[in-house]
Amino acid sequence: MLQIVDLNKKYGDFHSLKNLNLIVNPGEVFCLLGQNGAGKTTTINLCLGFIPPTSGYIKIDGEQVNDKSSSVSSKVAYIPEVVMLYGNLTGLENLDFFSRLAGFKYANSQLESFLSEANLQKEAHAKRVGGYSKGMRQKVGIAIALAKNAKLIFMDEPTSGLDPKATDEFSKIVLRLGEQGKAVLMATHDIFNAVNIGTHIGIMKDGQLIHSLQNSDINPNQLQKLYLETI
Amino acid sequence: MNKYWNIIRYEWLLLRRDRAFAILFGFVLVLSLYTIFVGYKKYQYVKQQREQAASKQRKLFLNQGEVNAHMAAHYGYIVVKPSSLLSFVDPGVEPYTGTTIRLEAHQQNDPVFVPASGQSSLIRFGELSFGLLLQVIFPLLIIFSSYRSVINDRENGTLKLLLSQGVSLRTLILGKVLTYTMIYLFFLIISVLIYALLVKMEIGTYAWDQILYRLLFMILIYFLYYFIIASITVFLSAVYNSSSALLVTLLALWFVFSIIMPKATANFGAQYAPLQSKQSFNKSMVEASKTGIDNLPPIEEYKQHFRDSLMKAYHVTDLKDLPFRSSGVLMQADETYRNVIYDHAFGGYKDTIRLQNSIATFSSLLNPFQAIKNLSMAICASDVEHHFLFLEQGEKYRRKLVAELNHQDAYGEHEDVSKDYFHRIPDFSYQSPSIAWSIARRKLELTSIGLWSVILLGLLISGTLFIKKI
Numbered sequence: 001m002l003q004i005v006d007l008n009k010k011y012g013d014f015h016s017l018k019n020l021n022l023i024v025n026p027g028e029v030f031c032l033l034g035q036n037g038a039g040k041t042t043t044i045n046l047c048l049g050f051i052p053p054t055s056g057y058i059k060i061d062g063e064q065v066n067d068k069s070s071s072v073s074s075k076v077a078y079i080p081e082v083v084m085l086y087g088n089l090t091g092l093e094n095l096d097f098f099s100r101l102a103g104f105k106y107a108n109s110q111l112e113s114f115l116s117e118a119n120l121q122k123e124a125h126a127k128r129v130g131g132y133s134k135g136m137r138q139k140v141g142i143a144i145a146l147a148k149n150a151k152l153i154f155m156d157e158p159t160s161g162l163d164p165k166a167t168d169e170f171s172k173i174v175l176r177l178g179e180q181g182k183a184v185l186m187a188t189h190d191i192f193n194a195v196n197i198g199t200h201i202g203i204m205k206d207g208q209l210i211h212s213l214q215n216s217d218i219n220p221n222q223l224q225k226l227y228l229e230t231i
Numbered sequence: 232m233n234k235y236w237n238i239i240r241y242e243w244l245l246l247r248r249d250r251a252f253a254i255l256f257g258f259v260l261v262l263s264l265y266t267i268f269v270g271y272k273k274y275q276y277v278k279q280q281r282e283q284a285a286s287k288q289r290k291l292f293l294n295q296g297e298v299n300a301h302m303a304a305h306y307g308y309i310v311v312k313p314s315s316l317l318s319f320v321d322p323g324v325e326p327y328t329g330t331t332i333r334l335e336a337h338q339q340n341d342p343v344f345v346p347a348s349g350q351s352s353l354i355r356f357g358e359l360s361f362g363l364l365l366q367v368i369f370p371l372l373i374i375f376s377s378y379r380s381v382i383n384d385r386e387n388g389t390l391k392l393l394l395s396q397g398v399s400l401r402t403l404i405l406g407k408v409l410t411y412t413m414i415y416l417f418f419l420i421i422s423v424l425i426y427a428l429l430v431k432m433e434i435g436t437y438a439w440d441q442i443l444y445r446l447l448f449m450i451l452i453y454f455l456y457y458f459i460i461a462s463i464t465v466f467l468s469a470v471y472n473s474s475s476a477l478l479v480t481l482l483a484l485w486f487v488f489s490i491i492m493p494k495a496t497a498n499f500g501a502q503y504a505p506l507q508s509k510q511s512f513n514k515s516m517v518e519a520s521k522t523g524i525d526n527l528p529p530i531e532e533y534k535q536h537f538r539d540s541l542m543k544a545y546h547v548t549d550l551k552d553l554p555f556r557s558s559g560v561l562m563q564a565d566e567t568y569r570n571v572i573y574d575h576a577f578g579g580y581k582d583t584i585r586l587q588n589s590i591a592t593f594s595s596l597l598n599p600f601q602a603i604k605n606l607s608m609a610i611c612a613s614d615v616e617h618h619f620l621f622l623e624q625g626e627k628y629r630r631k632l633v634a635e636l637n638h639q640d641a642y643g644e645h646e647d648v649s650k651d652y653f654h655r656i657p658d659f660s661y662q663s664p665s666i667a668w669s670i671a672r673r674k675l676e677l678t679s680i681g682l683w684s685v686i687l688l689g690l691l692i693s694g695t696l697f698i699k700k701i
Contacts (some may be wrong), residue, residue, distance in 0.1 A: 045701065049701070050391065050394065076396035077395065080391060080392065082388065086245055088249060089248075090246050093241075097237065098392070100237040101238075101397065141392075
């Protein structure tokens with residue numbers, strides 16, 4: 001689903017990303033670990049086409065990102081650290097607006113079902129997002145991804161700042177997405193969460209992917225040790 | 232197209248739910264209606280005053296009784312400029328030009344009773360009209376309502392989420408530009424509809440089609456004008472990183488374009504082509520008649536030649552022997568001579584004013600505010616060209632009236648005309664020009680608005696590709 005080949009990104013003399021190679025297949029949840037500045041967010045920004053690469057390429061479902069004729073944007077969804085929605089719109093209205101921008105027009109009942117699927121309590125659906133907690137906003141973000149029926153979902157530290165219960169709820173949703181055959185690339189600082197939900201785990205440092213592991217090959221303690229040694 | 236509609240729909244919903252904008256929009260609506268109603272009341276008052284004055288003068292003219300035709304030509308006729316129905320939308324130069332002219336034999340008088348001269352010094356600097364609101368205040372409000380539209384989305388991260396949905400920055404920016412253009416166009420249309428209703432009540436079907444064309448054209452050019460303002464604001468909102476720096480830039484642009492440049496070009500125009508004083512204008516006419524102009528000999532020579540040729544034609548040696556009263560014919564010859572001198576001098580006077588205005592007209596290519604200002608006055612029939620038209624029609628009426636009275640003096644049964652005679656002279660009736668006439672004199676301004684719109688549309692379509700997304 002996602003294929004990153006020899007990807008480099010330079011800002012002047014600063015080499016932000018160095019020869020990144022990575023593959024995420026359908027049903028896989030690839031968790032990228034690393035300190036701030038390791039290149040996780042840059043990788044996601046490049047994958048979403050927000051910034052152009054210096055060299056190398058990214059293919060999503062066989063189509064190259066930044067190719068004007070490609071339709072990759074219709075295949076991907078994005079959940080940032082804080083899903084910044086419009087505070088003066090309700091959860092339903094936000095979902096409707098973002099879905100319409102992606103080319104989907106749903107009835108209210110369908111929108112409600114996406115929000116419920118993302119575990120947002122029913123009474124919050126028609127409330128303005130300005131009063132939502134971070135966890136509730138993240139759930140609307142997931143609902144947006146579900147409504148778009150994206151094959152590949154990028155998540156940029158989505159559980160950062162969430163309380164343990166909200167993190168647990170979020171993790172379960174990500175696992176379910178993987179089970180549904182979605183490919184997920186998630187940048188995170190949370191080692192234990194990565195072990196819980198990731199099928200694959202990568203450790204980045206200074207723009208390089210230092211380790212790329214299968215979850216089955218490593219336990220949480222080994223991962224923590226490896227992570228601390230790497231960074 | 233659907234994406235644009237969705238952006239417009241939700242952008243509008245967001246603005247409606249923002250308390251600050253709700254207050255702002257309420258303020259705009261109240262201000263629009265206030266200027267329309269105050270303007271309408273003022274129009275009614277001015278119209279009544281002018282109609283009363285014109286009617287009174289007509290009565291005085293008709294009731295002169297039996298008088299000498301030449302005396303009647305000296306007594307003359309007073310014409311009052313009718314108030315343009317659209318002048319209360321944009322008063323243009325009307326407050327600063329005279330409204331009443333005394334038409335009499337031998338000389339062309341200046342229009343008198345300048346409305347602004349009776350106003351307080353504050354109003355003389357420019358009254359709050361609907362036109363001022365549309366041209367100066369609305370652009371400022373567009374800036375205030377839209378300058379954070381993209382920068383806000385970028386600062387709080389919503390832009391990334393929007394772009395990840397597959398919507399391009401170009402679509403987003405164009406959608407926002409259309410939203411703000413349409414919001415202010417909506418206020419314009421509401422106000423114009425109310426205005427049209429008031430006008431319809433006032434005039435019925437008389438000249439309604441011309442008013443309607445002018446209103447529709449007004450909506451069209453203001454649509455383009457607001458599109459220009461919204462495009463610049465939203466585009467810069469996508470380019471700038473700091474909202475405070477952006478606001479300062481936009482306010483500076485607004486100030487320079489709508490306040491400084493028009494004043495500067497007007498001052499430059501006055502310096503570049505100084506206008507003759509009335510004294511100097513009259514003196515130049517006297518000089519011209521003394522020396523003659525082009526193929527016209529000096530006046531005394533002309534008069535002598537006319538007298539001689541008249542006597543020769545009728546084979547007489549004394550004017551008294553002519554088969555008609557010579558005074559009327561000689562007076563008309565003198566009138567014809569002076570008309571040529573006046574046309575020459577007044578033509579130069581008009582040329583000077585047009586040269587002064589041409590500086591502002593050319594600056595409209597750089598400044599859309601100047602373009603809309605001139606176009607608005609033309610649409611509302613309140614610019615200097617419409618004032619000239621009134622003067623020309625007044626002068627034409629004067630010439631016809633004087634010629635008629637001179638004819639009566641020369642060929643009438645008696646030197647005195649009967650008291651019924653004056654009833655045969657039709658009243659002065661100002662003929663309003665068509666919108667095509669008004670607009671034909673503002674081609675450069677139209678070109679400016681059109682060019683700005685096309686260039687900015689091009690910038691929104693292709694320029695957005697070069698803006699960094701995050």
